[in-house]
Amino acid sequence: MFDLRLPSGIFFAIIGALLIFMGLTMTDLQAPMTTANVDLYAGLAMFVFGAVLLLLASRK
Amino acid sequence: MKLSLADYSILALYFCFVIGIGWKLRKSVTSAGEFLTAGHHVPVWITSLAFLAANLGAQEVVGMMASGAKYGIMTAHFYWVGAAPAMIFAGVFMMPFYYGSKARSVPEYLKLRFDEKTRALNAITFAVMTIFSSGISMYALGRMFQLVLGWSFDASVILSAVIVLAYTWLGGLTSAIYNEVLQFFLIVLGFSPLSILVIARAGGWHGIQQRLAPSMTHAWKYMGSPAQNPMGIETFGMVAGLGFVLSFGYWCTDFLVIQRALAANSMSAARRTPLIAAFPKMMMPFIVILPGIAALALTKMGTGYSLPVKGNSYDYDQTLTTLMASFYPSGMLGVGLTALMASFMSGMAGNVTAFNTVFTFDIYQGYIRKNASDRHYLTVGRITTVAGIGLSIAAAYLAVRFNNLNDLLQLVFSFVNPPLFATFLLGMFWKRATGHGAFFGLLCGTFAAAFTQGLSTAEGKGGWITGLHDFPSQMAQNFWISIFAWITCFVVTILVSLATVPHSDDRLEGLVHGLSKLPRDLAPWYRRPVPLAIIVAVTLVVLNLAFR
Numbered sequence: 056m057f058d059l060r061l062p063s064g065i066f067f068a069i070i071g072a073l074l075i076f077m078g079l080t081m082t083d084l085q086a087p088m089t090t091a092n093v094d095l096y097a098g099l100a101m102f103v104f105g106a107v108l109l110l111l112a113s114r115k
Numbered sequence: 116m117k118l119s120l121a122d123y124s125i126l127a128l129y130f131c132f133v134i135g136i137g138w139k140l141r142k143s144v145t146s147a148g149e150f151l152t153a154g155h156h157v158p159v160w161i162t163s164l165a166f167l168a169a170n171l172g173a174q175e176v177v178g179m180m181a182s183g184a185k186y187g188i189m190t191a192h193f194y195w196v197g198a199a200p201a202m203i204f205a206g207v208f209m210m211p212f213y214y215g216s217k218a219r220s221v222p223e224y225l226k227l228r229f230d231e232k233t234r235a236l237n238a239i240t241f242a243v244m245t246i247f248s249s250g251i252s253m254y255a256l257g258r259m260f261q262l263v264l265g266w267s268f269d270a271s272v273i274l275s276a277v278i279v280l281a282y283t284w285l286g287g288l289t290s291a292i293y294n295e296v297l298q299f300f301l302i303v304l305g306f307s308p309l310s311i312l313v314i315a316r317a318g319g320w321h322g323i324q325q326r327l328a329p330s331m332t333h334a335w336k337y338m339g340s341p342a343q344n345p346m347g348i349e350t351f352g353m354v355a356g357l358g359f360v361l362s363f364g365y366w367c368t369d370f371l372v373i374q375r376a377l378a379a380n381s382m383s384a385a386r387r388t389p390l391i392a393a394f395p396k397m398m399m400p401f402i403v404i405l406p407g408i409a410a411l412a413l414t415k416m417g418t419g420y421s422l423p424v425k426g427n428s429y430d431y432d433q434t435l436t437t438l439m440a441s442f443y444p445s446g447m448l449g450v451g452l453t454a455l456m457a458s459f460m461s462g463m464a465g466n467v468t469a470f471n472t473v474f475t476f477d478i479y480q481g482y483i484r485k486n487a488s489d490r491h492y493l494t495v496g497r498i499t500t501v502a503g504i505g506l507s508i509a510a511a512y513l514a515v516r517f518n519n520l521n522d523l524l525q526l527v528f529s530f531v532n533p534p535l536f537a538t539f540l541l542g543m544f545w546k547r548a549t550g551h552g553a554f555f556g557l558l559c560g561t562f563a564a565a566f567t568q569g570l571s572t573a574e575g576k577g578g579w580i581t582g583l584h585d586f587p588s589q590m591a592q593n594f595w596i597s598i599f600a601w602i603t604c605f606v607v608t609i610l611v612s613l614a615t616v617p618h619s620d621d622r623l624e625g626l627v628h629g630l631s632k633l634p635r636d637l638a639p640w641y642r643r644p645v646p647l648a649i650i651v652a653v654t655l656v657v658l659n660l661a662f663r
Contacts, residue, residue: 057139059161059293063300066132070125070450077121077446086448088420088441089312097308097447104304 060112067105074098116263116440122449129453130278132297133460137282137290147492150287151472152219153378157289161296162384163391166375168295171302172462173455174252176403177259180438181431183407184422186345187331188662190407191400195334196358199393199655201366203648206389209367210376210644211633212543214385215625219377221370222477228542228626230550231481236557238477240531241370242470246503247524249466250510254521256459257511263436264452272511275456279464280504284497288472291464292378298457303395303402305454310406312442316418317409326412335663347588356594360601364536371469383636386644393651397658407434463507471499526568533597534560534604541608546620546627552612560604567599568592 077084078095086093144150157165182190218224222241226234256275257268282290317323323332330337330344337343338350366372366389376388414421414429420441422429439451475496484491514520534557541548541556569580573592586592625631640646 059136059296062132062136062139063297066128066297067300067304069128073121073125074446074450081445084444084446086440086442086444088316088418091312093308093312093442093444094446097304097450100308101304101450104300 058112060108064105064108064112067101068109069105071098071100071102071105075102116436116448118264118449118452119445121446122452125446125449126453126456129301129457133278133294134281134285136293136297137285140286140290140293143289144285144287144493146489147475147496148219148489149289150493151468151475151496152374153288153292155378156380157292157378159379159384159387159391161292162375162379162388164299164395165292165295165378166372166388166392167396168299168302168461169371169375169465170462171299171399171458172252172465173259173459174255174462176302176306176455176458177255177432177435179400179403180407180410180435183404184411184429184434185407185431187327187408187411188334188400188404189330189338189344189346190404191334191662192353192357194396194400194404195655195659196354197362198366198396199651200358201362202389202393202396203651204363205367205373205376206386206393207644207648208628209539209543210386210389211382211631212626212628213373214377214379214382215631215633219476220473221368221373222473224626225538225542225553226477226481228623229548229553233538233550233553233557234477234481236554237535238473238481242473242478244524244528244531245371245466245470245473246506247510248528249463249470249503249507251514251521251524252459252462253507253511254514256456259436259455262433263440268515272508275460275463276504276508279460279467280501283464283467283471283500287496288374288378288468291468292375294464295375295461298461299395301450301454301457302461305450305457306402306406308447309438309442309451310402313406313409313413313438316420316442317412317416320405323409323412326415327408331408331411333663334659341587341591346590347586348591348594352591352594352598356597360533360536360597361594363540364532364534364597364601368535368539370473371465374469374472382634383638383642383644387642387647390644390647390651394654397651397654406438407431410434410438467500467503467507470503471496474499474503529593529596530561530564530568530600533564533600537601537604538608541605541612542627544628545609545612546623546630547612547617548608549612549615549617551615552608552610555611556604556608559607560600563603564596564600567596571595 074094075098078092078098148154179190213224216224216227218227222234222238225237253272257272260266260271261268282294338353341347341349376385379385379388410422423433423437424430439448443451475492479495480492538553538557542553568577571584571586571592572578572582573586573589576589577592620630623630636643
């Protein structure tokens with residue numbers, strides 16, 4: 056049986072990285088009701104979550 | 116709503132991962148037991164999150180946000196009153212009998228405890244209802260993507276069905292459970308930013324309270340009489356109907372959720388599964404209900420967002436998707452839609468894996484072919500998985516053709532489900548309860564529900580016999596139907612049991628309280644069920660006081 060934290064960690068790290076990239080480079084992307092850089096902050100949160108899962112999986 | 120290439124890539128990446136997880140697990144499926152019951156070796160944190168995610172379908176997420184906008188914080192009772200106490204009871208009191216009896220399914224427990232006919236009644240109604248609920252949620256998903264994104268109904272139904280089929284076919288229940296955990300993470304991470312953004316824009320909880328009627332932001336204060344609150348229900352009906360009958364009937368007896376706990380790797384882990392799941396469950400209102408309430412506040416503020424209108428009221432079902440379109444830029448929008456797809460898939464995979472187990476073990480092995488090889492049942496399990504998904508698709512198209520199907524099914528479910536908990540309660544805690552008692556109790560409970568519906572009206576529905584009483588809302592009617600059904604089942608089961616021959620004590624060993632020995636739990640206190648249950652209960656009280 057493989058460790059589920061591994062694929063989950065990779066998945067959120069990739070999505071997090073993609074969102075961070077979009078948040079930093081495509082500054083014209085903006086939702087109608089908010090001025091916050093949603094992609095950047097949500098991407099950071101997902102990247103950190105993914106990294107924590109990978110860290111936990113590697114420390115067995 | 117328009118999606119960009121980035122949004123589609125996120126969705127595609129998600130599909131690759133779920134199928135990839137199924138592919139990685141394919142080698143572990145060597146027997147019917149592995150495929151259908153995950154062979155009792157799933158770690159407890161995974162079974163706990165799957166326990167929660169299997170219930171967290173797309174309809175739930177969309178529906179709860181709609182209810183938040185319509186009824187306010189009282190909607191949270193579906194989580195606090197209507198889930199957490201039952202989850203505590205399931206973990207502390209019921210799991211020892213389910214797990215200890217070695218039954219592979221809930222109907223099988225009924226066979227061991229009562230008799231064949233009680234099992235058959237439960238297995239067949241469960242199998243049929245599972246298929247229909249899976250089909251109806253498929254229909255709802257197809258309609259929503261059609262409306263919001265302009266996708267073809269056929270394409271979204273078939274695509275999602277094929278992906279769920281692929282990963283359940285490959286890795287069986289283990290694969291469904293593992294994916295449910297990934298789906299749960301995605302739901303939380305995909306919807307929490309929305310919650311934060313929407314609530315902040317509405318001025319925080321304090322700002323929301325200032326803009327809405329007080330009955331929308333207090334969970335208990337206006338429950339004295341049905342006329343005071345938007346749900347049209349009073350404390351007793353809510354606590355007894357939702358909090359006791361419906362909630363215990365679902366969380367303690369529905370095989371869809373119990374199956375996740377039974378996959379755990381020890382008795383202690385099985386007992387802790389619903390208890391650990393109760394923590395995230397109690398927090399879900401912050402992600403799925405508060406944004407709905409905030410959406411109503413934003414509408415009143417005239418900020419530029421307003422709830423979509425249908426006829427002369429709001430179209431509450433579109434709350435979630437319109438909020439996403441207003442607050443998520445491309446990128447996060449893809450994550451949000453993927454989360455929606457994930458919630459749909461976790462619900463569907465839950466239904467399919469529960470269906471194939473009940474069909475294979477309780478219907479096929481029980482009544483069609485008793486003593487075949489394990490390989491044979493593995494093949495049957497796989498074929499049933501395909502058939503289950505095929506039938507769900509058929510049910511979805513049936514819903515397209517008959518608009519009232521959903522209403523009709525909700526009605527049937529509300530007749531069949533409420534009596535169940537009375538049967539299990541008596542079965543597990545009263546050794547005198549007999550098979551005849553259980554069977555006739557269940558039947559009479561269902562009839563009592565139908566009669567209550569026939570004798571009362573609410574919002575113009577029901578009263579097909581005569582309208583003796585009018586309820587202020589359909590929800591109130593539904594809760595009271597459940598209360599009557601439960602009492603009838605309880606009383607009839609006792610009366611018939613007393614009039615029939617009791618089961619012998621040695622036949623009931625391990626199945627009934629008082630005739631079962633629980634192994635001593637030597638784990639440290641924080642890994643034992645009872646201390647966990649106390650922490651859940653305290654958290655629950657604090658939440659209710661905070662939002663009273």
